[in-house]
Amino acid sequence: MHGSASTYITQREIAVLWSDIESDVVEGRYPLDKLVRSEGRCGWFETKFNDKPAIISLFESLNDEPTLLERLRAVEKVSDKNVAAIYEAGATKVRDTPLVYAVMEYTEENLEDVLRGRALSADETKEVADGLLKALKAIHKERLICGRLEAASVLAAGDTIKLRSDYLQLVPKDTAFEPNAAKDVRDLGSLLHQCLTQKPLKRATDANDPSLQLLPAPFVLIVRRTLSGQATVDEIATILRTGAAPAPAPMSAPAAVSAPVPTSGPASPPAQPKAVPTPVPKAEPVKTAVRSDEIMKKLLPEIEEPSPKRTGLIVGGVVVLLLLVGIVVRAMLHSGRAQDAQNPVVVVSPETTTPRKPPPAVPPVAAKPRAAAPNPVVSAATPAAAPSTSLAGTWRVVAFTYNFQGQAEHKAHTINEKHPDLEASVFSPKGSGAPYLVTLGSATDRASAFRLRDKAVGEGLPRDTYAQNYSH
Structure with a gap:
C-alpha cells in the first residue's frame, strides 16, 4: 500500500490547475483557448x-x-x-x-x-422536457445513462436543447x-420542477x-409520476404531449370465446350448435322456474320465522x-377539558374578542428585542433571521471533489504550492469516506x-468553487 501510494504521488507531482494550461495545444491540433468551466x-x-468552434x-486519467x-x-x-455530439475522443498528455x-459540438450556454x-415559463419548460426526453431515448438505446441529470447538464446550441x-x-x-x-x-422530474x-x-x-x-399543467402529473420511480421515457412523453396519463392496457378477451377452437372439424361443428339451441330454450324456462320455487320454499321458513334468541342477541x-360510543365521547370531552386547563392562554373570552384589534398587540413584542442584542427580530413573520447566528463557523469553501482521499490530498498539496494563502485541505462531510472535498x-x-x-476565483481557481454550510 505504501509503495503504490508513493508511486501515485510521484506520477502526479506535475499536475497543474486547469487555468494554468490555457493556450496549450492537445495532440498538436486542438488549442486550449478560454477555460469555459472546471469541475x-x-x-x-x-x-x-x-x-469551426x-x-x-x-x-485527469x-x-x-x-x-x-x-x-x-x-x-x-x-x-x-438533442445530444451534444462527440467528434473525437482519445488519450494524451499535457505538461x-x-x-x-x-472534442464536442459547440454550445453557447447551460440551463444552470x-x-x-430566473425561472422558466411553462412553454419554455415544455421545450426543455421535449428535448431531454428525446435525448434520453437516444442514449438509453446504447445502454448509456446520465447518472446525475442536473441543470448544468442541459446545454443549448441556438434554439436546440442538448444533453451534455x-x-x-x-x-x-x-x-x-x-x-x-x-x-x-426521476431526475428529469426534479429538473423540470427546478425549471419552474x-x-x-x-x-x-x-x-x-x-x-x-402549484405547478402548471401538465407538470403536476409529470413530476408526480416521475417520483414513483417506475415511470418510463415514453410514458412521460405521452403526458407531455396529451396532458393526460396513458390509458391502461385493454383487458384480454374472455376465455369462453377462444375455448371452443376444435381444429379437426372445420365445417361440421359450427352447424351442430345452431341446431341444438332451438329445442333447449323451450325446456329451460320450466326447469329454472321449478328450481327457483323449490329454493324459495326452503328459504322462506327461515325468513318468516325469526328466532327469539337471535332477536335478543341483536338488541x-x-x-x-351504544354504551361504548357514550364512553368514548365522554372520554374525548374530558380530555379536551384537561387540555384547556393546561393551556389557559388559548381560551379567549367572547366579550373581549375584537376581530380588528390583533395589530395593536404586535408593537410590544417587537419592542422587547431591543434589550437583547443577539435576537433583534422576534416577529413570527421573519423566522429566517434567527438561524443566521447559529450558522457561524460552519461554512466551508469547496474547490474540488474526489472519490479517493489520495487524489484529494494531492490536489490540496498542489494548490498550497501555488497559493499558500488559500490554505487548502481535505474535508469529508461524513467524517470518513467519500466524497473527499478540497x-x-x-x-x-x-x-x-x-x-x-x-478571492480564490480571482487567483485562478475554478469558477464553480462554492461556499456551503456544513452544520448538519
Whole structure:
C-alpha cells in the first residue's frame, strides 16, 4: 500500500490547475483557448475542430483511462440532435499530465446559468422536457445513462436543447439497465420542477406533496409520476404531449370465446350448435322456474320465522355498542377539558374578542428585542433571521471533489504550492469516506466564506468553487 501510494504521488507531482494550461495545444491540433468551466478532475475549453468552434473536455486519467475511453466512444455512436455530439475522443498528455480528451459540438450556454437569474415559463419548460426526453431515448438505446441529470447538464446550441454527453455512463451488460434508466426519468422530474421554481426537489419529496399542486399543467402529473420511480421515457412523453396519463392496457378477451377452437372439424361443428339451441330454450324456462320455487320454499321458513334468541342477541349487541360510543365521547370531552386547563392562554373570552384589534398587540413584542442584542427580530413573520447566528463557523469553501482521499490530498498539496494563502485541505462531510472535498481555509461564517471564494476565483481557481454550510 505504501509503495503504490508513493508511486501515485510521484506520477502526479506535475499536475497543474486547469487555468494554468490555457493556450496549450492537445495532440498538436486542438488549442486550449478560454477555460469555459472546471469541475474537479474535468475541465472544458473552447477550441477548434475543422476550423469551426468546438468544446474540448479534458479528464485527469488516473487509473481509469480504459473506462473513460470506453464510455466516450460509446457516446460517439449516438446520433441525435438533442445530444451534444462527440467528434473525437482519445488519450494524451499535457505538461506530462495524463489526460483523456473529448472534442464536442459547440454550445453557447447551460440551463444552470439561466436558472440563477430566473425561472422558466411553462412553454419554455415544455421545450426543455421535449428535448431531454428525446435525448434520453437516444442514449438509453446504447445502454448509456446520465447518472446525475442536473441543470448544468442541459446545454443549448441556438434554439436546440442538448444533453451534455461527455459525462454519460455506460451500464455493463451484466447489470440491470431498467433501474438506472428509471433514475434518469426521476431526475428529469426534479429538473423540470427546478425549471419552474428555481428549486430542485428534495430527496424526501413524494407524489403526495401538496406543493406540487402549484405547478402548471401538465407538470403536476409529470413530476408526480416521475417520483414513483417506475415511470418510463415514453410514458412521460405521452403526458407531455396529451396532458393526460396513458390509458391502461385493454383487458384480454374472455376465455369462453377462444375455448371452443376444435381444429379437426372445420365445417361440421359450427352447424351442430345452431341446431341444438332451438329445442333447449323451450325446456329451460320450466326447469329454472321449478328450481327457483323449490329454493324459495326452503328459504322462506327461515325468513318468516325469526328466532327469539337471535332477536335478543341483536338488541343486546346494539345496547352494548351504544354504551361504548357514550364512553368514548365522554372520554374525548374530558380530555379536551384537561387540555384547556393546561393551556389557559388559548381560551379567549367572547366579550373581549375584537376581530380588528390583533395589530395593536404586535408593537410590544417587537419592542422587547431591543434589550437583547443577539435576537433583534422576534416577529413570527421573519423566522429566517434567527438561524443566521447559529450558522457561524460552519461554512466551508469547496474547490474540488474526489472519490479517493489520495487524489484529494494531492490536489490540496498542489494548490498550497501555488497559493499558500488559500490554505487548502481535505474535508469529508461524513467524517470518513467519500466524497473527499478540497476546501480552502477553515470553517468560518457565511460572509467570510464568500469573500474567500471570490478571492480564490480571482487567483485562478475554478469558477464553480462554492461556499456551503456544513452544520448538519
